[in-house]
Amino acid sequence: MSLDLPGPQAVRKLQPGRLVIASHNPGKVREIRALLGPYGVEPVSAAELDLPEPEETGTTFVANAELKARQAADLSGLPALADDSGLCVEALGGDPGIFSARWAGENKDFAEAMRRVHAALEAAGPDAPRDAHFICALALAWPDGHVEWFEGRVDGTLVWPPRGDKGFGYDPMFQMEGMGRTFGEIDPDNKHGISHRAKAFEQLVKAVF
Numbered sequence: 096m097s098l099d100l101p102g103p104q105a106v107r108k109l110q111p112g113r114l115v116i117a118s119h120n121p122g123k124v125r126e127i128r129a130l131l132g133p134y135g136v137e138p139v140s141a142a143e144l145d146l147p148e149p150e151e152t153g154t155t156f157v158a159n160a161e162l163k164a165r166q167a168a169d170l171s172g173l174p175a176l177a178d179d180s181g182l183c184v185e186a187l188g189g190d191p192g193i194f195s196a197r198w199a200g201e202n203k204d205f206a207e208a209m210r211r212v213h214a215a216l217e218a219a220g221p222d223a224p225r226d227a228h229f230i231c232a233l234a235l236a237w238p239d240g241h242v243e244w245f246e247g248r249v250d251g252t253l254v255w256p257p258r259g260d261k262g263f264g265y266d267p268m269f270q271m272e273g274m275g276r277t278f279g280e281i282d283p284d285n286k287h288g289i290s291h292r293a294k295a296f297e298q299l300v301k302a303v304f
């Protein structure tokens with residue numbers, strides 16, 4: 096799948112200081128804090144600032160990341176970093192994709208979301224390939240309206256039943272290419288070196304620090 100970045104970027108440097116992590120997902124916030132650890136920013140999450148969770152009306156990962164970052168920057172007056180990510184299953188035409196969080200329902204029940212993915216794959220037939228990838232789109236928005244985008248992807252296969260209780264979301268059913276363990280079974284430090292989020296952060300870090 097081609098990356099859906101909106102175009103060339105005019106990049107500026109992020110100064111040490113405060114940065115809003117525009118996410119209400121504690122698993123994601125934990126990973127983003129770890130990835131930003133070495134760079135002297137003082138991240139505060141949207142939940143800590145009591146910012147509302149915007150409706151994700153975009154049709155791409157990048158559009159949704161931008162919408163979340165923009166809202167947090169506007170409301171806080173600080174630079175804001177948002178992450179829109181998801182699991183794309185090839186045999187399901189890319190689903191759940193940008194609807195990955197919504198497949199877990201109002202209760203954010205990812206055991207249920209993983210069952211739904213598995214059931215959809217079963218319905219696609221016994222020979223349906225188990226190939227899938229994770230996408231992570233990052234948007235960094237400044238209070239003055241300027242926005243930058245970065246994206247990362249990791250390819251793998253889906254396993255059933257899910258394995259491991261590390262990570263979050265769909266991690267227990269995703270096994271990265273060339274690995275014998277799921278993202279639910281590997282240590283967070285290990286995931287931070289190889290994941291879709293790690294790859295998007297590699298781009299961000301190169302550009303803004």
Ligand SMILES: O=P(O)(O)OP(=O)(O)OP(=O)(O)OC[C@H]1O[C@@H](n2cnc3c(O)ncnc32)[C@H](O)[C@@H]1O
Pocket residue numbers: 117118119120123148151163178179180181182195196205229262263264265266278290292
């Ligand atoms: O929008 P925010 O507030 O950041 O939190 P969210 O959970 O709604 O996040 P998304 O809209 O980006 O939805 C993406 C979903 O895809 C799943 N996902 C994203 N990255 C993942 C990862 O590294 N491992 C497992 N699942 C992931 C996760 O369950 C998310 O809820």
Ligand SMILES: [Mg+2]
Pocket residue numbers: 151196
């Ligand atoms: Mg969301």
